[in-house]
Amino acid sequence: MASPVNPPRGMRDFLPADKARREHALGIIKNVYRSHGFDEIETPVVEDYARLHAGLGGDNEKLSFSILKRGITADALAAAAAAGNPEQLADLGLRFDLTVPLTRFYASHRAELPSVFRALQIAPVWRAERPQKGRYRQFVQADIDIIGEAGLLAEIELITATSQVLAELGLAGCTIRVNDRRVLFGLLSHCGFESAVHDRALITVDKLDKIGSAGVVDELRELDSVDAETLGVVLAAVEPKLAGDGITLTPQAIEASLPGVAENTGAAAGIESLVELGAALAGALPEGVTIRFDPTLVRGMGYYTGTIFEIAHPGSGSSVG
Template sequence: MASPVNPPRGMRDFLPADKARREHALGIIRGVYRSHGFDEIETPVVEEHGRLHSGLGGDNEKLSFSILKRGIKPEVLDAAAAAGDPEQLADLGLRFDLTVPLARYYATHRAELPPVFRAIQIAPVWRAERPQKGRYRQFVQADIDIIGEAGVLAEVELITATSQALAELGLSGCVIRVNDRRILFGLLSEIGLDAEHHNRALITIDKLDKIGVDGVTAELAETDPAAAEKLRGVLEGVGPALAAGIPVSRESIEAVLPALAENDGIENLATLGSALQGGLPEGVEIHFDPTLVRGMGYYTGTIFEIAHPGSGSSVGGGGRYDGMIGRFLGRNVPAVGFSIGFERVVDLIAIDDNAGPEAVVLVTDADTPLDELMAIKRDLVAQGKRVRIEKRQKNMKTLLARVAAEGFTAFANVSTGTDSGSLNWRELAD
């Protein structure tokens, strides 16, 4: 007996009903983003290997899939094996996110784009993840980015559009957690940690939800025990306020971080919170979280993540990355982006399987003239219906149950001499 032929580990096939649900959800996201003035673009699924491994992608670079050069000679293969460096054999790689390709895209096409460019990217990306629930090796990201706007307006637009998309998907109970990298660096300086250790310390703080305050303190103590104990005091002190939800306002932020009152990041978040006051849809809240880090090293200012009680991980996130595009252009260009974790979101929402055009089935006899059958189908399609032709079977109950499960709502029998006006429609049971 042949073994099952499954897709590669960490990747999935989608049956028609699943694909339809996903496309319906993506259609909602696209529609909301376009209504907010964003334009959709497309980039290749591969980028140059050196670009994907230039330090812009943080830890995700370690999870990238590389593509071998064509025509590699055996002696080159042997040399790479002996050196223990197979990456020297690659010249391309599959994209691991949509931000690095966007930066390259902007650098390539900046003369053809407006001064402030609002981009939509919805596409698959690939990472060599250890497959588990919510983590796949191929998955879809739904991103919006604003390039060329240095002010808080960009963050406000991104959060407003994303929160509306979540609401229209029916995903209630979302909390958008926000922070600013400048606050994090200011906090590390305040506890006396040398600047050379800041980036490593942020990686440690980013593990807070996994290893707890004791784990963070122990790991940082390997570098600076005194600073680690001061950080413990900060984390334990903000714990109760975090649990209750800290409003994004100057007063609330300074109340939990009084030593950082002059930090530019607090001014930035205070402006953001004021602009969003009363502007988020029902079911979406925004809170300040001084422990939010975001693992990508390219963030330079505001950072944000979407939390939802139905998911053990974030269902979206992003932030400001003003330095990335400068790596391609030689000058910095302000940029900020927000990504919805589509795979996690689509598992949390209930989608009306009957959304879209009315779906009907024509059950035809074997001897029905083909020209008559197709005339009926053309007429129904012209009326805006989705039409499926099925041949009559002995076991009609099985056929009708199948098409009902696929989202069709009515059927009619077609025989010789039938036209679209004489069809006798019968509803399909759910």
């Protein structure tokens, strides 16, 4: 039985030594991002219930903690019971990410902010997930965002600054894996999937590192068995390259890893953009940080449009950023 003086389930206390380590690391992150022109902001920990459930948060919305209205009447309580919906009694919730608060913040304060706004927010978020090793229900996110700047230039800044953070934290040997949503959609079209099922298919593709190409095909059969097989062949060919040194950011290597896909117009634009990104970053990345193309990198949220990236460190089994 858990001790009655433990923190709430899936949350944790920081003792002085751990807190000092954490503050030290967060201080490094802040300083590097500040030196790249990011300005720190703060928003309240809670947001209006309707905003948290407006669809921007994807599946994370389902994991949000809801806060009871104050002064709920007997009538309101009876109405919620009749509707079988306790969420009617909530008017606020704990944020599940820092993106929803940032969009509200920007809409509210746009007139007071520079035309290109580099935002930094380091703060806790909450998700009512089943607690598991290394995943907590309260955890800190460090978000940087650039609003008002053309796509690729912003991506270059985000990746350069983040790479420097990793180097300053002493996380040597990191690999930045990049992809572009247009490549993903091009890949799915190339294999024959209708655009209506693209989002569902991507959720499965995202599991490649966990369940392998055979597992992905099994799951995709529910959508379309023929297309599943086609995509499975592509993924089976890509899998060993990803497990090895990865796919370098050159047109040749990218096209060789996805034969035929580059003929799709959207995918071609995505590949071109990735190659430009790689060229711009060449020489700008700190010692020991590698950048690689990963055509199976998905990221969960539907709001990503162009470049997506994720950072892996050999000391951690999961993505570190």
